[in-house]
Amino acid sequence: MSRLPTLLAGLQLAAVSAAGGAEDGLKDLYFGEALYYAHQGEYFAALERLDTELAQHYGLDEPALDALHYHIGDAEFSVGDFELSYRMHHRAGRAIRAVLEGDVEESVRNEAAYRLARIHFQKGQLADALHALERIDGRLPDGIESDVEFLRANIYMATERSPDAVEVLRRLQGAEGLAGFADYNLGIALLQSDRQGEALQQLDRAGGIRAADEAALSIRDKSNLVLGTLLMESEEFDEARQALDRVRLEGPLSNRALLSSGWAAASAQDYDRAIVPWSILAERASTDAAVQEARLALPFAYSQLNVHGRAALLYGEALQSFDEEVERLAASIDSIRKGRFLEALIREEIRQDKDWVIRLRTLPETPETYYLMELLASHDFQTALQNYLDLEDLRVKLESWQSSFDAFEDMIGLRRAYYEPLLPDIDGQFRELDSRIRLRRQQHELLDDRLQDLLVAPRPEFLATTEERMLSEQIARIEGALRGAEGARAAELRERARRLRGVLTFTLRTEYHERLTVFDEHLRSLQQAIDLMTERYESFVRVRQAAVHSFEGYEVPIRRLRTRVRDSLATVGLLMARQGHALEVVAINELNARRERLDNYRDQARYALADSYDRATKARAEAERAAADAPEGAPGPQASAVDPQGERP
Amino acid sequence: MRSLDEQVQEIKADVLGIARDLTLLEERLLYPSNTQVAVFVDLAAGETFRLDAVQLQIDGELVAHYIYSFKELEALQNGGVQRVYTGNVATGSHEITVSVNGKLQSGREFSSSRSFSFSKGVEPKLLGLTLAADSGEAGIELGDW
Numbered sequence: 013m014s015r016l017p018t019l020l021a022g023l024q025l026a027a028v029s030a031a032g033g034a035e036d037g038l039k040d041l042y043f044g045e046a047l048y049y050a051h052q053g054e055y056f057a058a059l060e061r062l063d064t065e066l067a068q069h070y071g072l073d074e075p076a077l078d079a080l081h082y083h084i085g086d087a088e089f090s091v092g093d094f095e096l097s098y099r100m101h102h103r104a105g106r107a108i109r110a111v112l113e114g115d116v117e118e119s120v121r122n123e124a125a126y127r128l129a130r131i132h133f134q135k136g137q138l139a140d141a142l143h144a145l146e147r148i149d150g151r152l153p154d155g156i157e158s159d160v161e162f163l164r165a166n167i168y169m170a171t172e173r174s175p176d177a178v179e180v181l182r183r184l185q186g187a188e189g190l191a192g193f194a195d196y197n198l199g200i201a202l203l204q205s206d207r208q209g210e211a212l213q214q215l216d217r218a219g220g221i222r223a224a225d226e227a228a229l230s231i232r233d234k235s236n237l238v239l240g241t242l243l244m245e246s247e248e249f250d251e252a253r254q255a256l257d258r259v260r261l262e263g264p265l266s267n268r269a270l271l272s273s274g275w276a277a278a279s280a281q282d283y284d285r286a287i288v289p290w291s292i293l294a295e296r297a298s299t300d301a302a303v304q305e306a307r308l309a310l311p312f313a314y315s316q317l318n319v320h321g322r323a324a325l326l327y328g329e330a331l332q333s334f335d336e337e338v339e340r341l342a343a344s345i346d347s348i349r350k351g352r353f354l355e356a357l358i359r360e361e362i363r364q365d366k367d368w369v370i371r372l373r374t375l376p377e378t379p380e381t382y383y384l385m386e387l388l389a390s391h392d393f394q395t396a397l398q399n400y401l402d403l404e405d406l407r408v409k410l411e412s413w414q415s416s417f418d419a420f421e422d423m424i425g426l427r428r429a430y431y432e433p434l435l436p437d438i439d440g441q442f443r444e445l446d447s448r449i450r451l452r453r454q455q456h457e458l459l460d461d462r463l464q465d466l467l468v469a470p471r472p473e474f475l476a477t478t479e480e481r482m483l484s485e486q487i488a489r490i491e492g493a494l495r496g497a498e499g500a501r502a503a504e505l506r507e508r509a510r511r512l513r514g515v516l517t518f519t520l521r522t523e524y525h526e527r528l529t530v531f532d533e534h535l536r537s538l539q540q541a542i543d544l545m546t547e548r549y550e551s552f553v554r555v556r557q558a559a560v561h562s563f564e565g566y567e568v569p570i571r572r573l574r575t576r577v578r579d580s581l582a583t584v585g586l587l588m589a590r591q592g593h594a595l596e597v598v599a600i601n602e603l604n605a606r607r608e609r610l611d612n613y614r615d616q617a618r619y620a621l622a623d624s625y626d627r628a629t630k631a632r633a634e635a636e637r638a639a640a641d642a643p644e645g646a647p648g649p650q651a652s653a654v655d656p657q658g659e660r661p
Numbered sequence: 662m663r664s665l666d667e668q669v670q671e672i673k674a675d676v677l678g679i680a681r682d683l684t685l686l687e688e689r690l691l692y693p694s695n696t697q698v699a700v701f702v703d704l705a706a707g708e709t710f711r712l713d714a715v716q717l718q719i720d721g722e723l724v725a726h727y728i729y730s731f732k733e734l735e736a737l738q739n740g741g742v743q744r745v746y747t748g749n750v751a752t753g754s755h756e757i758t759v760s761v762n763g764k765l766q767s768g769r770e771f772s773s774s775r776s777f778s779f780s781k782g783v784e785p786k787l788l789g790l791t792l793a794a795d796s797g798e799a800g801i802e803l804g805d806w
Binding site: 037038041044045047048049050051052056059060063064067098099100101102103395399402403406409410413420423424551554555558561562566569570573576577580583584587590591594 | 665666667668669670671672673674675676677678679680681682683684685686689690693695696699701703706732733735736737739740741742743744752783787789
C-alpha cells in the first residue's frame with residue numbers, strides 16, 4: 013500500500029490563501045484585481061496583473077510612496093501561491109525567497125519561511141522544505157502556528173521520521189482547521205512507526221470525528237476505509253465491516269468501502285451480509301473497477317448460499333455488462349487513436365461548465381471521454397491533462413494577440429496619417445507664440461525685480477505715470493533752456509519751473525505708498541495671468557507630446573512582441589502535440605489495463621455461469637427425484653457448498 | 662513526462678512575460694496616462710448581498726454595463742476588486758453615475774443609483790466604487806485612489 017500520496021493530501025487544507033491586504037483595508041486596486049482573478053481560479057490573469065504591478069513597484073524611485081507598498085509582503089506571497097496553483101513549480105518560491113532575504117519584520121520573515129517550506133514540500137524537495145522551516149525563529153503571524161506544525165509533521169512522515177511526526181501530531185489534536193487531518197495523519201504516522209495497536213485506535217478516533225464540511229467528511233471516510241482495510245488484513249472481519257460501514261454511501265470512497273465491506277463479511281463466511289453492500293454497488297456506474305468486481309462477487313455470494321439459479325442469472329448479467337464495457341473500451345481506444353479524445357477535451361462550450369468532466373463523459377457521441385473520470389484518478393494523466401488544457405489556453409491567447417497586432421498597427425497608421433500633416437503648421441504657430449510668451453515672462457520678471465528693489469529702497473519716480481514722466485522731461489527741457497540765461501524774466505521762469513518740479517515731486521512722494529500698493533496688486537493679478545498662461549503652455553506641450561507618442565515608438569516593441577508571440581505559438585503547438593501524444597498513451601494504457609482486467613472477469617464469469625447452471629440443474633433434478641422418492645411432507649436435500657476463495661475474483 | 666512538464670512551465674513563463682509587455686503596450690497605446698480613467702468595483706467587508714449588475718455613465722454617456730456571474734460575485738465577496746471600465750477622458754471636471762441592481766439578503770430586489778463628481782488631472786485617474794447593503798439599502802461609495 014503506497015501511503016505517501018494519501019497522507020499528504022491533508023496539506024491541501026493550506027492551499028492558496030491569497031491574503032486580503034493591509035491591516036486597515038485594501039490600498040492597491042491592482043493587487044485587489046489580481047486577487048479577483050485568483051479567487052475565480054484564473055491564475056494566468058492573476059499572475060499577469062500582479063507581475064506587472066510588482067515590476068512597476070520595484071521600478072519606482074521611491075517604492076515606499078506606492079500603494080502596493082502596504083501589501084508588498086502579501087503580494088510576494090500571493091505570486092508564489094498563484095504560481096503553484098498555475099502549476100509553475102519551478103518559478104514558485106522565487107518571490108517568497110526575496111522576502112525571506114529582505115529587510116522585513118520578524119513575523120513576515122517567518123511567514124515567508126513557512127510558505128517557502130510549503131512550496132518545497134509540494135515540489136517534493138523535502139530537505140529544502142525542512143531547512144526553510146528551521147529558519148523560523150521568533151513570532152509567527154496569528155493563525156498559522158498549527159499550519160506550520162502540521163507541515164513539519166508531514167515532512168517528517170515523508171522523510172521516514174514517523175516517530176518525530178507522531179510527537180508533533182499529538183500536540184495538534186483538536187487544533188482549529190485541522191479537524192480530521194491531524195487525527196488521520198497521526199494514525200498513519202503511528203502505523204509507519206510500527207505501533208499497529210495505537211494506529212488502529214487513532215484511526216478509529218479519526219473515523220468517528222464530528223464533521224460538517226466536505227473536507228473533514230472526506231478525511232473521516234478515508235480514515236474508516238484505511239482502518240477497515242487494516243482490520244481485514246488482521247482478519248478482524250466484524251470490526252473491519254463496522255469501520256467500512258461508517259464510510260458515507262454517497263462519498264467518493266463509497267464504492268471501495270462497499271466492496272471491502274462485502275469482502276469482510278464474505279471472509280467471515282457471512283454471505284447474507286456480503287450481499288447487501290455488493291447489491292448496492294452492482295447497481296452503480298459500470299465504469300468503476302469496484303462496481304465491476306461487485307458484479308462478479310454478488311453472484312459468488314449467492315452461489316455460496318446455494319442459490320445457484322440467482323447466481324447464474326447474475327453471472328449472466330455480469331457477463332453482459334462486461335461485454336458491453338469491453339466494447340465501449342475498444343471504441344474509446346479506437347477513438348483516442350483517431351485523435352478525437354484531444355479534440356473533445358478542448359471543446360470550449362464544455363469547459364465553460366464547472367462540471368465539465370462529468371458533462372463530457374455523458375455526451376453520447378464521444379465514447380473517448382466516457383472513462384475520463386476514471387482516468388483522472390491517475391496522477392500522470394491528471395498532470396498531462398492539466399498541461400494540455402493550459403497549453404490550449406495559451407494557444408488561444410497567443411492567437412488572439414497575434415491578430416491584435418494588425419489592429420494596433422492600423423490604429424497607429426491612422427493616427428500618423430491624421431497628426432503628421434497637422435504638426436508642422438501647429439509647430440510653426442507654437443514657435444511664434446513661444447517667443448511672445450518668453451518675452452512676457454521676461455517683462456514680468458523685470459517688474460517683479462523692480463518691486464523688490466522698491467521695497468528695499470523707495471524710488472517714487474519709478475511709479476510716475478506716463479503723463480508725469482512727460483511733464484518731468486518737459487520741465488527738464490525748460491530747465492535746460494534757462495540754464496545760463498540772465499535777467500529778471502529768466503529768473504522768474506526758473507522759479508516757475510522749480511515750482512512745477514516741486515509740485516510733481518510732492519505728488520510722487522505723497523502718493524508713493526498708495527501707488528506701490530496698486531503696483532503690487534497689478535503685479536499679483538499679472539502673476540495669475542502668467543500662471544494660467546504657463547498651465548496652458550504645459551498642457552499644450554503635453555498634448556503635443558501625446559500626439560507624437562500616439563504613433564511614434566511602437567514599431568520596434570510591436571515587431572519584437574509579434575516575433576515572441578509567433579515563436580511561442582510554434583513552441584506551444586509542438587508541446588501540445590507531445591503532451592497530447594503522452595496523454596493519449598497514458599489513456600490507452602489505462603484503458604487497455606481495464607480491458608485486460610475485464611477480459612479476466614469475463615473468463616471467470618463464463619466459467620462460474622456454467623458451473624452455477626450445472627449446480628442449479630443438478631439441485632433441481634435432485635429435488636425432483638427426492639420429492640418423487642420421499643414420503644409426503646419430508647424436507648428436500650441441501651446443495652453442496654464450494655470453496656469461496658476458489659471463486660473469488 | 663517530467664521533462665515535458667518542465668517545458669510547459671517554461672512556455673508559461675514566456676507567455677506571461679509577453680502578456681505583461683503587451684498589457685503595458687496596450688495601456689500606452691489605448692489609454693495614455695493623461696487621459697486614462699479606470700473604474701474599480703469592490704464590496705464592503707462582510708457583504709453577502711447578491712450583486713446582479715453595475716452600470717456606469719461618464720458625463721451622461723453609458724460606458725459600462727456589467728452582469729455578474731456567481732463565480733465573479735464570490736470573488737468580490739472574498740475581497741477581490743474588479744476593474745469594470747478603463748477609458749479616456751479629458752483633463753478637468755467630470756461626472757460619473759453608478760447604477761447597481763441586485764438582491765438583498767431579505768430577498769428584496771433593489772436598484773440604486775448615485776452620481777459623483779471627479780476631477781481628471783494629468784496622471785491616470787483611478788476610481789474605486791465600494792458597494793454595500795447596510796440596513797437593507799444599497800449604498801454606493803466612491804473612493805479616489
